[in-house]
Amino acid sequence: MAHTLYVVGIGPGNPEYVVPRGLTLIKEAKVLVGSERALLDFAQPEQLTYPITGKLSALAEWIDIQLATSDVVVLVSGDTGYYSLLPYLKKKFPLAPIEVVPGISSMTFAFARIGEVWQDADLLSFHGRVPPESALRYEAGRKLGFLTDKEHNPATIAQILLDHGWPAATTAYACERLSYEDERIEQCSLEAMTGLAGFYHSVMIVIS
Known part of the structure; x- marks a missing residue:
């Protein structure tokens, strides 16, 4: 019988926000894959x-070896369907049974933290990519959510938006370490955020 590749979303990271099905799979796993931070938070000594x-080809080879004898649980931050490792795993293991357990995305968690709905927001990413110019245009009443990285942090993105005609007084939030004790959320204008x-x-x- 073929072994299963489980892809489990661990939400913003704090175990309190992982769905019960995901926690059960994680605790019962014999083989567990995840970021160093995720393994520190969730792995047990016997696993x-x-x-x-970041070396995904080596990761795929290792998972392939483990699937020959055991199920494999892969932890992905946020939600499995939002900029996660799932597309890569589906491509690399097209014949393996895959069960996906969703989590809370960092984007939805951030909107919840500031008490805003995100149903009317345009969700974009500067994490390892750059959104198209047309997606950055200013429009009154528009709401944006971005994933950031080291090259495009909130300060850089704020300047990009200002260069695209967004008013300097536009309200902006920067949110990091969401769900952890050292969670940090900064609210200020776009102009002020360029110095964050x-x-x-x-x-x-x-x-806006």
């Missing part, structure tokens, strides 16, 4: 683990 470091340091892997929300 065989593999840290995701850090927040390299975070969520930025802009509300």
Whole structure:
């Protein structure tokens, strides 16, 4: 019988926000894959683990070996369907049974933290990519949510939006370490956010 590849979304990271089905799979896993931070938070001593470091070809080879004898649980931050490792795994293991357990995306968690709905927001990403120019245009009443990275942190994105005609007084939020004790959320104008340091892997929300 073929072994199953489980892809489990761990939400913003704090175990309190992982759905019960996901927690059960994680606790019962013999083989667990995830970022170093995720493994630190969730792995148990008896589990065989593999840290995701960015070398995806090596990761795929290792998972393939483990699937020959055991199920494999892969932890992905946020939600499995939102900029996660799922598309890569589906491509690499087209014949393997895959069960996907969704989590809370960092984007939806950030909107919840500031008490805003996101049903009318345009969700974009500067994490390892750049949105098209047309997606950055200013429009009164528009609401944006961004994933950020070290190259495009909230300060950089704020300047990009200002250069695209967004008013300097537009309200912006920078959110990092969501769900953890050292969670940090900064609210200010777009103009002020251009001077905000850090927040390299975070969520930025802009509300016009």
